[in-house]
Amino acid sequence: MHFRRLVRHTLLLAMLSATAARAGTLVIESWRVDDKTLWEKVLIPAFEKNHPGIEVKFAPTAPTEYDSSLAARLAGGTAGDLIACRPFDVSLSLYKKGHLEKLDGKPGMQNFSPTATVAWQTDDGKDTFCMPVASVIHGFLYNKKIFKKLNLQPPKTVDEFFTVLETLKKSGVTPLALGTADQWESSQMVYTNIGPNFWRGEEGRKALIAGKARLTDAPFVEALTFEQRMGAYLGRGASAQTYGDSQNQFALGRAAIYPTGSWDISYFSQTPGLELGAFAPPVRKAGDACFISDHMDIGIGVNKKARNKEDAYRFLAWVGSQEFADIYTNRVTGFFSLSNHLISVRDPVAKQMAEWRNSCASTIRFNAQVLNRGQPSMESELWNINSQVLNGKLAPKDAAARLQNGFAKWYKPQQK
Known part of the structure; x- marks a missing residue:
């Protein structure tokens, strides 16, 4: 026992x-x-x-x-x-x-x-x-007080977007809080933000990986053209403006719209008196399906x-x-x-941004999977090329050709 x-x-x-x-x-x-x-x-x-x-x-x-x-x-x-x-x-x-x-x-x-x-x-x-x-969602933040003062509504289409920018400019307000000194915003907060509505999100991204689409195809060039048009609505000295400068400009109410990602919400919510709103990347025309970068x-x-x-x-x-x-x-x-x-x-x-998932299809930054693996680096090319397009130094078709040529140098499915 x-x-x-x-x-x-x-x-x-x-x-x-x-x-x-x-x-x-x-x-x-x-x-x-x-x-x-x-x-x-x-x-x-x-x-x-x-x-x-x-x-x-x-x-x-x-x-x-x-x-x-x-x-x-x-x-x-x-x-x-x-x-x-x-x-x-x-x-x-x-x-x-x-x-x-x-x-x-x-x-x-x-x-x-x-x-x-x-x-x-x-x-x-x-x-x-x-x-x-977790993921972050791309879109545009806007100053509600400025919009209310000028009787503006958040734009839904490309035409409405540029009408709003033109109205702001004529009223003496800097339309976009955006600079190109750091370059990455040009790519991640502009091109891969607005682009999915042109190349139809995952459809376009997967077609590039499969070698069935080229960066010189119309949807990708149209996104660059949209970006080029945006360049006319940046503030003075935008080429020397950093990400921090843009945050500051928008927080102080010195610009009406801020192209960004959801990660910036908490920064601006600490700014006294700033009334924030958000709108999704504009679609090409009314009735088009919408796509968001949900990265x-x-x-x-x-x-x-x-x-x-x-x-x-x-x-x-x-x-x-x-x-x-x-x-x-x-x-x-x-x-x-x-x-x-x-x-x-x-x-x-x-x-508001999270609810876009209910009406728009989610996609990711198109170069994040597979396309960053070669030289020249797709990521650094996008930074450089998109900032030049915004600055008016590079035409959309030339920008697309340069992106495609660099891509095809190392990626076999693009060499067919």
């Missing part, structure tokens, strides 16, 4: 120690330094409340150092259990090197549509290696060498839950959950 009790006692101790070994500290790697307080004060306590015994630590690295330092830690076996994933090729490279677990079929993944997971899948779509967290920003993956893999999957299942989606969407204003859950967005401007 005494021996049996001893065996039972030993087994119980072994089970308890195994449980203790499982319930350790989970470490999350991320580049989102700005989100540290949110994770530590809101998200992690919400998770730990219903998962006693699992401690979570958020360990961010500066965005400019994240990719290289994370790669080094993963290679050295010292990285955290959970990895914040950038979209497309950076995370795909980590998966191909064997650093990230395959997540297909894992709890929580069922709450995401195929379009939500595309940024964290292999090219053939067979393996998913990060759970989607994947961040996902979360599981380190293949995670010390605490079982709990990492528990945490991941929670990231795929309604509770997480609600907190993240409403506390990180302008970053929208990619899950299928119905979320009530509380910020009025963010809510």
Whole structure:
């Protein structure tokens, strides 16, 4: 009897120690330094409340150092259990090197549509290696007071858009808070914002990847022509104006419209007296289907060498839950959950942008998948070429030819 009790006692101790070994500290790697307080004060306590015994630590690295330092830690076996994933090729490279677990079929993944997971899948779509967290939506913010004063309505079509810009200009108001000094805004806040309505979103993007469309085709040239027309409505000295200058110009009410993404909402919502509105990229003509750039920003993956893999999957299942989606969407204003859950967005401007998903088809920045892999770099070409088009230094047809020639140099499906 005494021996049996001893065996039972030993087994119980072994089970308890195994449980203790499982319930350790989970470490999350991320580049989102700005989100540290949110994770530590809101998200992690919400998770730990219903998962006693699992401690979570958020360990961010500066965005400019994240990719290289994370790669080094993963290679050295010292990285955290959970990895914040950038979209497309950076995370795909980590998966191909064997650093990230395959997540297909894992709890929580069922709450995401195929379009939500595309940024964290292999090219053939067979393996998913990060759970989607959030995306940003592109569009235009506008100053409601200026619009009201001039009796203007948010434009819906290309013609209406330029009528509004012309009215603003004639009234002595700088129509667009936009500069080209930093270049990236020309591409990411203008061309890939307004372009999907011309190349029909995913249809045009996938046709480029398949080699069935060229960047010299009419839809892509028309988007550049739209951009060229916008150039006439920038403020003085726009070629020397930085992103920060544009934010400041719009915040101070010195320009009426700001081409941007939803990430800027929280910045402007802190400006006293600024009444914000938002409108979607204009369609070519009334009745046309609309498309929005709903671009994947961040996902979360599981380190293949995670010390605490079982709990990492528990945490991941929670990231795929309604509770997480609600907190993240409403506390990180302008970053929208990619899950299928119905979320009530509380910020009025963010809510307005999120509702575009109900009437417009979502697409991503067309060069984000596959098209950035060669030289010349599609991303840097887009920055340079679009800023020149906005500055009136490069004609749309010439810009399109230069983009296409650079693309065809390295991408075989474009060489047919």
